[in-house]
Amino acid sequence: xxxxxxxxxxxxxxxxxxxxxxxxxxxxxxxxxxxxxxxxxxxxxxxxxxxxxxxxxxxxxxxxxxxxxxxxxxxxxxxxxxxxxxxxxxxxxxxxxxxxxxxxxxxxxxxxxxxxxxxxxxxxxxxxxxxxxxxxxxxxxxxxxxxxxxxxxxxxxxxxxxxxxxxxxxxxxxxxxxxxxxxxxxxxxxxxxxxxxxxxxxxxxxxxxxxxxxxxxxxxxxxxxxxxxxxxxxxxxxxxxxxxxxxxxxxxxxxxxxxxxxxxxxxxxxxxxxxxxxxxxxxxxxxxxxxxxxxxxxxxxxxxxxx
Amino acid sequence: xxxxxxxxxxxxxxxxxxxxxxxxxxxxxxxxxxxxxxxxxxxxxxxxxxxxxxxxxxxxxxxxxxxxxxxxxxxxxxxxxxxxxxxxxxxxxxxxxxxxxxxxxxxxxxxxxxxxxxxxxxxxxxxxxxxxxxxxxxxxxxxxxxxxxxxxxxxxxxxxxxxxxxxxxxxxxxxxxxxxxxxxxxxxxxxxxxxxxxxxxxxxxxxxxxxxxxxxxxxxxxxxxxxxxxxxxxxxxxxxxxxxxxxxxxxxxxxxxxxxxxxxxxxxxxxxxxxxxxxxxxxxxxxxxxxxxxxxxxxxxxxxxxxxxxxxxxxxxxxxxxxxxxxxxxxxxxxxxxxxxxxxxxxxxxxxxxxxxxxxxxxxxxxxxxxxxxxxxxxxxxxxxxxxxxxxxxxxxxxxxxxxxxxxxxxxxxxxxxxxxxxxxxxxxxxxxxxxxxxxxxxxxxxxxxxxxxxxxxxxxxxxxxxxxxxxxxxxxxxxxxxxxxxxxxxxxxxxxxxxxxxxxxxxxxxxxxxxxxxxxxxxxxxxxxxxxxxxxxxxxxxxxxxxxxxxxxxxxx
Numbered sequence: 001x002x003x004x005x006x007x008x009x010x011x012x013x014x015x016x017x018x019x020x021x022x023x024x025x026x027x028x029x030x031x032x033x034x035x036x037x038x039x040x041x042x043x044x045x046x047x048x049x050x051x052x053x054x055x056x057x058x059x060x061x062x063x064x065x066x067x068x069x070x071x072x073x074x075x076x077x078x079x080x081x082x083x084x085x086x087x088x089x090x091x092x093x094x095x096x097x098x099x100x101x102x103x104x105x106x107x108x109x110x111x112x113x114x115x116x117x118x119x120x121x122x123x124x125x126x127x128x129x130x131x132x133x134x135x136x137x138x139x140x141x142x143x144x145x146x147x148x149x150x151x152x153x154x155x156x157x158x159x160x161x162x163x164x165x166x167x168x169x170x171x172x173x174x175x176x177x178x179x180x181x182x183x184x185x186x187x188x189x190x191x192x193x194x195x196x197x198x199x200x201x202x203x204x205x206x207x208x209x210x211x212x213x214x215x216x217x218x219x220x221x222x223x224x225x226x227x228x229x230x231x232x233x234x235x236x237x238x239x240x241x242x243x244x245x246x247x248x249x250x251x252x253x254x255x256x257x258x259x260x261x262x263x264x265x266x267x268x269x270x271x272x273x274x275x276x277x278x279x280x281x282x283x284x285x286x287x288x289x290x291x292x293x294x295x296x297x298x299x300x301x302x303x304x305x306x307x
Numbered sequence: 308x309x310x311x312x313x314x315x316x317x318x319x320x321x322x323x324x325x326x327x328x329x330x331x332x333x334x335x336x337x338x339x340x341x342x343x344x345x346x347x348x349x350x351x352x353x354x355x356x357x358x359x360x361x362x363x364x365x366x367x368x369x370x371x372x373x374x375x376x377x378x379x380x381x382x383x384x385x386x387x388x389x390x391x392x393x394x395x396x397x398x399x400x401x402x403x404x405x406x407x408x409x410x411x412x413x414x415x416x417x418x419x420x421x422x423x424x425x426x427x428x429x430x431x432x433x434x435x436x437x438x439x440x441x442x443x444x445x446x447x448x449x450x451x452x453x454x455x456x457x458x459x460x461x462x463x464x465x466x467x468x469x470x471x472x473x474x475x476x477x478x479x480x481x482x483x484x485x486x487x488x489x490x491x492x493x494x495x496x497x498x499x500x501x502x503x504x505x506x507x508x509x510x511x512x513x514x515x516x517x518x519x520x521x522x523x524x525x526x527x528x529x530x531x532x533x534x535x536x537x538x539x540x541x542x543x544x545x546x547x548x549x550x551x552x553x554x555x556x557x558x559x560x561x562x563x564x565x566x567x568x569x570x571x572x573x574x575x576x577x578x579x580x581x582x583x584x585x586x587x588x589x590x591x592x593x594x595x596x597x598x599x600x601x602x603x604x605x606x607x608x609x610x611x612x613x614x615x616x617x618x619x620x621x622x623x624x625x626x627x628x629x630x631x632x633x634x635x636x637x638x639x640x641x642x643x644x645x646x647x648x649x650x651x652x653x654x655x656x657x658x659x660x661x662x663x664x665x666x667x668x669x670x671x672x673x674x675x676x677x678x679x680x681x682x683x684x685x686x687x688x689x690x691x692x693x694x695x696x697x698x699x700x701x702x703x704x705x706x707x708x709x710x711x712x713x714x715x716x717x718x719x720x721x722x723x724x725x726x727x728x729x730x731x732x733x734x735x736x737x738x739x740x741x742x743x744x745x746x747x748x749x750x751x752x753x754x755x756x757x758x759x760x761x762x763x764x765x766x767x768x769x770x771x772x773x774x775x776x777x778x779x780x781x782x783x784x785x786x787x788x789x790x791x792x793x794x795x796x797x798x799x800x801x802x803x804x805x806x807x808x809x810x811x812x813x814x815x816x817x818x819x820x821x822x823x824x825x826x827x828x829x830x831x832x833x834x835x836x837x838x839x840x841x842x843x844x845x846x847x848x849x850x851x852x853x854x855x856x857x858x859x860x861x862x863x864x865x
Contacts, residue, residue: 032740037376040784042455044448044469052451081541082369083523089541148577155581163581164574165567166543253574255567257542265366265542265570270740 008294012287016280020070023279024063027272034079034270053079053273066276075277080269086277089262094281096166097251097258101243103178108185108239113232115186116193117225123198131190138187143246147180147253164255177254181246185239189232197228230301237286237293244282345843346863354843354862357562361857362575364588366542366568370523372508373445373452378766378853379588381505383566386547386857387530388508391419391438391487392499396859398770398850400499404433404509404531405487414494414806421485426552427511428535435481441509442489443467443474454506457768460495494806496666497771504769533559533858542568547857560861579839585862586844586855590837592712595652598839605839608653609849612767613834614662614775615654617705617720618746620761621827622754622789625701632701633826635689636760638674638682639727640720646832649719650712657830660775660822663851667772667812670819683727690728702731707762708742716831717762746787755789763787763828770852772815773802779822790827841865 035041035049050056054065069076075086119131154176155163167173200206201224209219248260259278266274346352367380372388375381385393393403402408405419425433446455446467455468462478478490491498501507511529518527528536533553538546545566549559567584569575572591579587590598590606598606619626619633626633642656658675661667674682695701705721707713714736721732737745748757765785767774777783780799781791795818802814822828836853843865847855 030741032738032742032744036740036743037453038743038785039376039453039456041453042448042469045451045453045455048448049451080368081366082374083371083520084541092541148573151574151577151581156577159581163578163583165578165583166540252571255543255569255571255574255578257540261542268739 008291012291015287016283019283020067020276020280021063023276024066025059027267027270027275028059030270032270034272036270053077070280075280076273078266078271078274080266080271080274086273089274090259090277090281093257093259093262096256097244097247097260100174100177100181100247100250100256100258101240103174104181104185104243104246105236105239107178108182108189108243109232109236111182112186112189113193113229116190117197117220119190119194120197120201121220123194128194132194135187135190138183139191141183143180143184144249144253146183147176147250150176150180151253164253166256173256177250177256180253181243181250184246185242188235188239192231192235193228196231197224200224200228226300230297233293233296233300237290240289241286244286345865346845350863351845352864353560354864357560357862358565359561359563359586359844359857359860359862360565360567360584362569362579362584362587363566364568365570367545370528370536370539370545372505372510373441373450373454375505376453379566379568381854383545383547384505384508385503385532385854386534386564387528387532387536388505388510389425389532389553390504390507390509391421391502393503393856394850394852394854396846396848396850396856398852398854400503403503404438405502408499414496415491417489417491417498418482419487419489421487422554423485424554425531426554427529427531428550428552429511429514429529430552431511431513431529432484433509433531434484435487436484437509437512438487439479439481440512442479442507443477444510444515445506446477447474452506454504457501457504457506460491460493460498460501462490462492464492493804495803496806496808496811497769497773500769500771533856534564544568555858559858561857564857576839585841586847587839590652590839592650592652592837595837602839604842606837607840607847607849608835608837609853610655610663610851611834611836611853612662612664612770612851614657614660614765615650615716615831615834616657616660616763616765617829617831618758618761618763618788619827619829620755620758620788623756625703626759629693630825631689632693632695633829635686635693635728636724636730637672637826637829638686638689640723640829640831641679641683642831643679644723645716645719649715650832652837653835654832655835657832658823660779660819660828660830661772661815662767662775662833664767664770664772664775666808668816670816670823672823686727690730695728695730697729700729700731702733703759704733704735705760705762706735706737706742706745706758708739709736713762753789755787758787760829761787764834766834772812772819773799776802776815776818779827786827788827790825792821792825795821795825 035046041049054062066076073087075090078084078086078089081089115131115135119128122128151163154161161175162173165173206219206224209223247258248264251258251260252264262274263278266278361382363382364379365377367375367383368377369375369380370383370387372384375384389403391403391405392400395401404421404425406422408417408419410417421433421435427433442458442461444450445452446458446464448468448470455464458464463472463476466472467474467477480488482488509531514527514529515522521527525536525539530536530550533550533555534547535550536545537548538544547564549556549562553559569578569588572589573594575584575587576591576594578584621627646654646656658671659669661669663669674685705717707717717734721734724730724732745757746761748755750756765775765778776799778785779790779795780786781796798814798818802811805811805814840847843863845861845863846859
């Protein structure tokens with residue numbers, strides 16, 4: 001077990017290094033620089049700007065400097081939000097993205113599993129079709145269509161919920177973004193749960209349980225659901241990635257100051273340090289999350305060995 | 308099975324109805340419920356809560372006035388800081404921190420009398436020394452300002468900005484605590500207008516020196532305008548409240564202003580409709596028709612200090628030395644179709660370069676007086692004269708930055724060129740920074756290598772023709788056409804030394820006529836500003852700069 005741990009953790013380090021190097025050089029390869037604008041800068045001021053951000057140094061030196069600072073937890077100053085550092089931006093943006101993402105994830109798992117189970121238990125019934133039609137819609141309608149629709153209906157016409165913004169962290173402001181972000185995931189999870197539960201319900205050990213006269217509720221909760229959730233659990237990794245990328249769109253549409261929004265603005269404005277900071281931050285997060293999922297998987301499925 | 312099918316169909320219908328209902332947008336009841344009661348019985352009763360929420364386009368890059376750039380920053384800067392002059396609601400330049408000024412005979416020396424009661428938000432007095440410090444800081448290359456060029460009329464400003472002269476050599480000095488003298492390198496009729504630009508704003512020396520780069524944070528930022536900064540949450544909001552020490556605080560009505568970054572204009576409009584904003588920064592062009600139909604009394608469209616144009620690369624074939632061809636392309640475009648059918652917000656078709664500014668009569672191409680049919684006839688003649696024909700058509704590429712509105716205009720123009728002249732146009736769009744890069748790519752012979760025709764838009768920095776004229780000067784860094792005409796340059800140099808307003812305007816007008824003969828650019832239309840404002844916001848007056856100081860606004864009861 002310990003061996004497995006250590007090997008997995010050692011594998012993380014080169015992954016992150018490659019990620020950082022790729023991000024560092026790719027964003028600098030993009031045409032246009034952080035200081036380009038319609039107005040042309042005086043050469044003197046441009047030189048000062050480049051020096052202030054160390055852009056006048058050779059690339060390998062910049063990369064080394066970046067890595068050095070990173071080891072001390074310093075992501076550098078933002079090019080675009082010139083009053084702020086990247087660390088500050090990540091610190092303000094991440095809790096918001098986390099709340100949004102975690103909310104969407106919990107929402108997606110609860111409703112996805114619920115809907116999928118209902119559909120599986122009443123397989124080929126009207127309820128089943130209903131759930132599957134809705135989930136098909138959820139998968140096929142992209143969030144940049146779904147989110148404005150939700151806003152129009154629930155904020156503009158009905159006036160029940162805010163159309164955007166943070167609202168001082170109010171829960172009301174999170175409802176629509178969380179739902180919009182969770183919808184495609186609910187759909188996926190519902191379909192996964194349904195498929196896998198149907199298969200489990202037909203298996204021998206469930207039949208045995210039924211034959212022994214166990215109540216259906218107990219069979220479902222104690223015996224069927226745990227193995228049925230395996231595909232859902234392994235989907236959580238990709239789901240996290242999907243929610244993180246989805247939040248880029250959702251945060252923009254709802255005007256939520258999360259990391260996704262910073263990322264988009266950073267990329268558009270060639271804010272090298274900000275883009276790098278978010279890539280590294282999310283890179284670490286996803287790698288760690290995948291690691292945790294593997295551990296959870298090992299716990300859920302005795303067939304996975306630590307060897 | 309039949310029942311199930313029917314059920315599914317019903318579901319589908321419900322979903323479709325929901326989507327259609329959401330899209331039709333005929334329900335304008337939101338935000339209008341109280342409109343009949345705005346302002347109480349007399350129509351001027353103020354609301355209890357004087358809170359203004361403004362959509363502001365983008366998050367400002369910096370709250371430091373000497374580093375700020377762009378329209379969104381400008382809006383916040385005008386509320387936080389105050390220069391020697393400010394603007395009245397209609398855009399006229401009026402006294403700000405300076406209550407009066409004297410200008411010398413030759414128009415080069417300005418002496419400003421500062422208000423004795425001008426105060427910083429920490430209660431300290433705003434003095435002439437603060438301005439001396441601030442002008443020097445604004446131009447110091449260490450400050451990394453992008454707007455040093457706007458202060459260029461001040462004596463030695465350019466040398467200070469390029470680091471060849473120490474900031475102390477700048478032509479700004481304090482005669483005493485409340486008298487400031489500014490010496491210009493030559494007469495500059497628009498100089499008072501420059502003084503309300505953020506590059507001219509005073510910054511609080513104590514707070515800049517004590518906090519360094521962190522001085523723009525809430526709590527550290529000391530400002531001298533009608534408002535002071537209390538909260539900044541990047542990409543969420545900037546909250547400012549009344550500055551109790553502001554000299555004209557008694558006239559201020561709005562207590563609190565929230566600026567929201569709204570990069571996505573469609574989201575901004577939804578937030579406005581949901582009652583979360585009183586004022587938007589813009590209206591998406593596709594929604595203008597909807598707004599005209601459903602919220603006509605809340606939609607504002609006003610002339611704006613900008614020209615939308617296509618630049619032509621004069622440094623290489625086919626456009627070098629072919630004025631006939633450039634003229635043919637210019638005349639073949641039906642500008643009314645572009646402004647009415649494509650842009651659609653009441654833009655003004657442009658046959659000249661300078662939009663309507665003060666003290667200036669905009670010039671037009673002589674063909675402006677013709678009918679479009681006549682222009683097209685002439686275009687065909689010139690096209691043939693330039694050596695092209697149906698058998699041997701001109702092939703060209705139009706470069707524009709990625710935006711739906713630009714694409715639609717480019718497609719429109721390409722089809723006009725095709726149907727009238729037979730020109731084969733290919734369209735190339737690039738993301739903004741890539742576009743800037745491509746447009747400016749030059750070889751060692753100063754030939755722009757990448758472009759043929761490119762989309763351009765220029766918004767003036769101050770209300771004067773010169774901010775447009777100088778763009779096409781051969782020495783301008785923004786002259787991406789590579790246009791060089793010594794006559795044009797000479798007229799601009801004459802104008803910039805001319806003290807007589809009328810004479811100066813004549814020089815610039817003559818220059819514009821030359822420009823419209825040479826046509827290094829194809830003027831298309833003059834911009835308009837478009838925005839939505841709630842009926843209970845009082846005091847908002849349209850002006851060509853589209854500047855709206857929050858201190859001039861009021862919220863009526865509703």
